[in-house]
Amino acid sequence: MLILAVxxxxxTASAAVVRDGQLLGSRxxxxxxxxxxxxxxxxxxxxxxxGNPVQAVDVFAAADxxxxxxxxxxxxxxxxxxxxxxxxxxAGISTLEGLAWNLSAREGILCAALKARLDLCYCAFFESDxxxxxxxxxxxxxxxxxxxxxxxxxxxxxxxxxxxxxxLLPRCGNALPAPMHLRDQSAxxxxxxxxxxxxxxxxxxxxxxLQAVKIG
Numbered sequence: 001m002l003i004l005a006v007x008x009x010x011x012t013a014s015a016a017v018v019r020d021g022q023l024l025g026s027r028x029x030x031x032x033x034x035x036x037x038x039x040x041x042x043x044x045x046x047x048x049x050x051g052n053p054v055q056a057v058d059v060f061a062a063a064d065x066x067x068x069x070x071x072x073x074x075x076x077x078x079x080x081x082x083x084x085x086x087x088x089x090x091a092g093i094s095t096l097e098g099l100a101w102n103l104s105a106r107e108g109i110l111c112a113a114l115k116a117r118l119d120l121c122y123c124a125f126f127e128s129d130x131x132x133x134x135x136x137x138x139x140x141x142x143x144x145x146x147x148x149x150x151x152x153x154x155x156x157x158x159x160x161x162x163x164x165x166x167x168l169l170p171r172c173g174n175a176l177p178a179p180m181h182l183r184d185q186s187a188x189x190x191x192x193x194x195x196x197x198x199x200x201x202x203x204x205x206x207x208x209x210l211q212a213v214k215i216g
Contacts, residue, residue, distance in 0.1 A: 001019070001020060001058045001059060001195070002017070002018070002019045002052060002056055002057050002058050002059075003016075003017070003018045003019075003057070003058065003059045003060075003061055003091075003191050003194050003195060004016075004017055004043060004046075004047065004054075004057045004059075004060050004061070004079075004082070005017075005018065005060075005061040005062070005091075005093075005187040005188075005190040005191035005194055006039060006043060006061070006062050006063070006075045006078065006079060006187050006190070007062070007063040007075065007095070007098060007185045007186060007187045007189075007190050008035040008039060008062075008063065008067075008068075008071040008072060008074050008075035009063045009065070009066070009067025009068060009071055009072055009075070009095040009114075009185050010067055010068060010071065010095075010114070010163070010184065010185050011030055011031075011184075012028050012029065012030050012031075012184055012185060012186075013028070013029050013031060013035045013038055013039050013042065013071075014026065014027065014028035014029070014185070014186050014187040014188075015027050015039070015042050015043040015046050015187050016046075016186070016187035016188045016190070016191045017046055017047060017050045017052060017191075018188075018191040018192070018195065019052075021195060023188060023191070024050040024052070025046050025049055025050040026046070026186070026187060026188050027042055027045075027046055028184075028186060028187070029042070035070075035071050035074045035075065036074045039074060039075065039078050040078050043078070054082060054086065055086055057082070057086065057088060058088060058089070058199075059088065059089050059090065059091050059194060059199045060079035060080075060082050060083045060088060060089070060090050060091075060202070061079065061090065061091040061092075061093055061190050061191060061193075061194035061197075062075040062076045062078075062079040062090070062091075062092060062093070062190065062205065063075060063092075063093055063094075063095040063098055063185065063187075063190050064076060064092035064093060064094065064095075064205065064206065064207055064208050065094070065095060065139075065207050065208040065209065065210065066094075066095055066096070066114060066116075066122035066139060066208070066209075066210045067095045067114065067122075067185070069207060072095075072207045073207055076092070076205050076206065076207060079202070079205065080202040080203075080205055083202035083205075084202050088202075089199035089200060089201065089202070090199060090200055090201070090202045090204070090205040091193075091194035091197045091199050091200070091205075092200070092204075092205045092206065092208070093190045093193045093194055093197065094124070094139055094193075094208070095112075095114065095122075095185055096112035096113075096114070096122060096123070096124040096139050096162070097112070097124070097126070097133070097135065097189075097193050098185060098186065098187075098189035098190040098192075098193055099112035099114075099161040099162050099185060099186075099189060100112045100124070100126035100128070100133045100135075100161065100189070101133050101188075101189035101190075101192040101193045102161060102178070102182045102186050102188060102189040103128060103133075103159060103161055103178055103182055104128050104130075104131065104132060104133050104192065105128075105130060105131075106128055106130070106159060107128055107129060107130040108127070108128060108157060108158070108159065109125060109126075109127055109136075109154045109155070109157075109158045109159070110125065110126045110127065110128055110133070110158070110159055110160075110161065111123065111124075111125055111126075111147070111150075111151055111158050111159070111160045111161070111168070111175070112124050112125075112126065112160075112161050112162050113147060113160060113161070113162045113163075113164025113165065113167075113168055114162045114163060114164050114185075115163050115164050115166070115167065116141055119143050119144050119145075119167065120141055120142065120143055120144070121141070121142060121143075121144060121147055121162075121164035121167060121168070122139060122140075122141055122164070122210055123137075123139070123140055123141075123142050123147050123164065124136075124137050124138065124139045124140065125137045125150065125154070132196075133193075137150075139208075139210055140210065141210050144164075144167040144168055144171060145171065147164075147168055148168055148171035148172050151168065151172045151175050152172065152174075155174075156174035157174060157175070157176055158172070158174070158175045158176070159175070159176045159177070159178055160172070160175050160176070160177055160178060161178040161182065161183055162178075162183070162184070162185070163183075163184070165177050165178070165183070
């Protein structure tokens with residue numbers, strides 16, 4: 001199965017091409033330009049560089065939230081358009097789940113957290129066995145102190161991914177930050193989660209709200 005995945009939930013735009021669990025190529029760009037200007041050219045160039053025509057893609061996957069609502073809409077609309085054109089399927093993946101899959105090689109508890117507003121974060125907890133990720137909590141909007149309490153309850157050496165780590169690490173003495181190259185949202189994590197999801201028709205792909213708040 002060939003997957004084209006994108007993540008436009010934050011300040012980075014990223015794309016990844018995966019076939020049967022093998023990463024063929026990925027690209028990430030931290031940019032002030034609108035995602036709408038760079039996403040489709042990035043995705044199409046990546047497909048070309050990996051020797052795959054867009055018609056060969058089986059599943060078009062996108063982060064569906066939480067995150068920047070404008071950015072999420074751009075990613076979802078792009079994947080929908082390509083899926084409709086090729087009569088293919090889509091996968092909508094939680095941004096937080098994608099963050100967790102970035103860290104799937106690390107055994108233990110994973111906290112995916114993105115800044116929302118004030119002292120709030122979008123957050124979910126996962127557990128990795130070193131190969132795959134299991135969700136422990138649903139995506140939620142929580143205060144930094146609430147999340148810190150949950151991290152403490154899980155015990156030492158919880159690893160935190162996402163920019164919410166900036167709020168959480170000073171409150172969590174035993175927590176660890178994700179490595180720099182795995183800290184932010186990435187289409188690689190979206191693709192990994194999508195490979196284990198049940199694809200849907202493109203018209204079912206939509207942005208999922210946790211709270212009517214824009215963070216980008």
